[in-house]
Every structure is written in C-alpha cells, then in structure tokens.
Amino acid sequence: MDTVKLQRTYLDLTTPHVADACMRLGIAVRCAPAGMRPLWSGTHVVGRARPSRHYGSVDVFLEAIDRSAPGDVLVVDNEGRLDEACVGDLVTLETARAGLRGIVIWGLHRDSAELRTIRLPIFSLGTLPAGPQRLEPQEAAALSSASCGEHAITTDDFVLGDDDGVIFVPLSHAQEVAELATTIRDTERSQAARMHLGTxxxxxxxxxxxxxxxxxxxxxxxxxxxxxxxxxxxx
Structure with missing residues (x-):
C-alpha cells in the first residue's frame, strides 16, 4: 500500500480499531509502551516507519530523514531512557520540512513550546530539559531497525498513533487490517447509536x-x- 492510499485508508481508524483487527486476524499486536503519549490531544498520524537509533548525536536523525520519503514517520529508539531528551525543535522542524508525518520517540523530547508551534505530531514518554551528554559509536543497523519497547520496527512496518497510543503493523497486512478495522468501527458506532436511542x-x-x-x-x-x-x- 503506497503512502497516499495508507493515509486515506487509515484516516478514520483508531488504534483500538486496528489493535482489535490485528488480534482477530492473528497478527501480533505491537503497541508502544503504555506511557507513550502525543504532545497534544486530538493527534492522529499514520505513515511508513523510518527507524533511527540514537547514540547521543542528532546526525543519525538527519541521515534517517535524508533516506525518508514524504509521509514517513520517524521512529526514534533511545532505549526508553529517562535521563536525557533526544529530540528537540530543530530535529522536529527538519522532519516536518522534509514532509514526514510525525515522530515516535522511545525516550524523551524537549523544547515543548516550540514543538507545539511546529505542530508536527510527536509521541514520546515525556519531556526533560537536558539533552544527551554521551556519544557512542553508531551501530551498522542504526537506520534499518529500531526498538520501541519490546518490539523491533523496520521500514516493512507502518505506524498509527492517536490519543490512545501507538501501534505498529506490517505494511503487507495494511489492507486486510484496514478492512476488518473498518467493520469493527462501523459495528461499534451502530451499537452506540442504538444505545443513545434507548436499546x-x-x-x-x-x-x-x-x-x-x-x-x-x-x-x-x-x-x-x-x-x-x-x-x-x-x-
């Protein structure tokens, strides 16, 4: 499924719809850790995953952006660290200007006021003023896979994020998951409407x-x- 079709297909689907569809289809339900939240409510983002592992410097993010296509979502692996923020306003602005749809951070962000102005969807474990004070060697797989909690994410996956969190789904199953998720969504909406009418x-x-x-x-x-x-x- 190409980027435009992915955007259109999942525009009105939520992470609960998709999680339920994956479960029914026997596809592994891969959600980001429960603490992963968007910076503001009403956020909805979908796009192919663009993995990037952080080692203390933003150059790995710039390289990931350079390899990205418009509509991708940058997935940042900072091992869930809570002692440093790894994404701030400049990386976010660069990501937005390159046409990516959002950033998912298994770690922390900073520059919250600026990020709200840039308005690119950001999901993270929270915020911290201090950036990294380390610099480690970059691994060979730094741009081919990223971990988010217990799950390994590659460019063969797509990301869906909203107020309930983030879920990762194989691109190869995008169509069948969307079809079943749409059925689940419509069934639940019908049930809710009937409840409002007294049933x-x-x-x-x-x-x-x-x-x-x-x-x-x-x-x-x-x-x-x-x-x-x-x-x-x-x-």
Whole structure:
C-alpha cells in the first residue's frame, strides 16, 4: 500500500480499531509502551516507519530523514531512557520540512513550546530539559531497525498513533487490517447509536441468550457469543 492510499485508508481508524483487527486476524499486536503519549490531544498520524537509533548525536536523525520519503514517520529508539531528551525543535522542524508525518520517540523530547508551534505530531514518554551528554559509536543497523519497547520496527512496518497510543503493523497486512478495522468501527458506532436511542447493549448483545447458553455449557464465552451475532466490543 503506497503512502497516499495508507493515509486515506487509515484516516478514520483508531488504534483500538486496528489493535482489535490485528488480534482477530492473528497478527501480533505491537503497541508502544503504555506511557507513550502525543504532545497534544486530538493527534492522529499514520505513515511508513523510518527507524533511527540514537547514540547521543542528532546526525543519525538527519541521515534517517535524508533516506525518508514524504509521509514517513520517524521512529526514534533511545532505549526508553529517562535521563536525557533526544529530540528537540530543530530535529522536529527538519522532519516536518522534509514532509514526514510525525515522530515516535522511545525516550524523551524537549523544547515543548516550540514543538507545539511546529505542530508536527510527536509521541514520546515525556519531556526533560537536558539533552544527551554521551556519544557512542553508531551501530551498522542504526537506520534499518529500531526498538520501541519490546518490539523491533523496520521500514516493512507502518505506524498509527492517536490519543490512545501507538501501534505498529506490517505494511503487507495494511489492507486486510484496514478492512476488518473498518467493520469493527462501523459495528461499534451502530451499537452506540442504538444505545443513545434507548436499546441497551445488553439487549443488542442478547445477553439473556448468552447467560442461558453459559448455564447449559460452562465453556461458552461472551466473546464467542458476540462473534456469533456480529458484535465487536471484545475485539
């Protein structure tokens, strides 16, 4: 799926929709650590991952940007460190001017006021005034893969981020994940609309039928019941 199609396809899909779709399809659900949050609410970003490992200097970011295509998302691996900020206003502005869609940082950022002015979507573990005081040798794989929590991210992945966090999905599964996520989204929206009109979720889920089925067979789960009637809330 090319960049433009990726943007259009995932424009109205959330990370929960996509996580549920991955789970149902048997695709590994790879989320950034729970502390990963955008700088401001209402953020939504999607794009191919552009990995970059940090060793104390911004040159690795500039090299990653130089290799990027418009629409990519810079994924910065700073090993989740909380003793230094590795991305600030100049790197963010350079990223934005190169046409990238955002930055995901497994680590900290700084220059928050300037970043809000630049308005490029940024996700990180938080902020710290101090930058790095170290300089380590750059590894050969510095621009081919990056870790975000327990997950390894490459250019074969794409990034989706919003107020609930960040998820990484293989580009090869982008279409099927989007199709199922759209179905889940539409089902949940329909369920919510019916609830606002007075039909409880218990009624929609035919909860009395589930309780009767579970009484007859203790192995019956609510998730199985929802699947049988087209519900989606558990996935």
């Amino acid at each position: 409880t979720f218990r009624q929609q889920a035919r909860f009395d039928e589930f309780l009767a089925a579970r009484k007859a067979d203790a192995g019956v789960t609510f998730r199985q019941h929802l699947r049988s009637i087209g519900g989606a809330i558990e996935e």
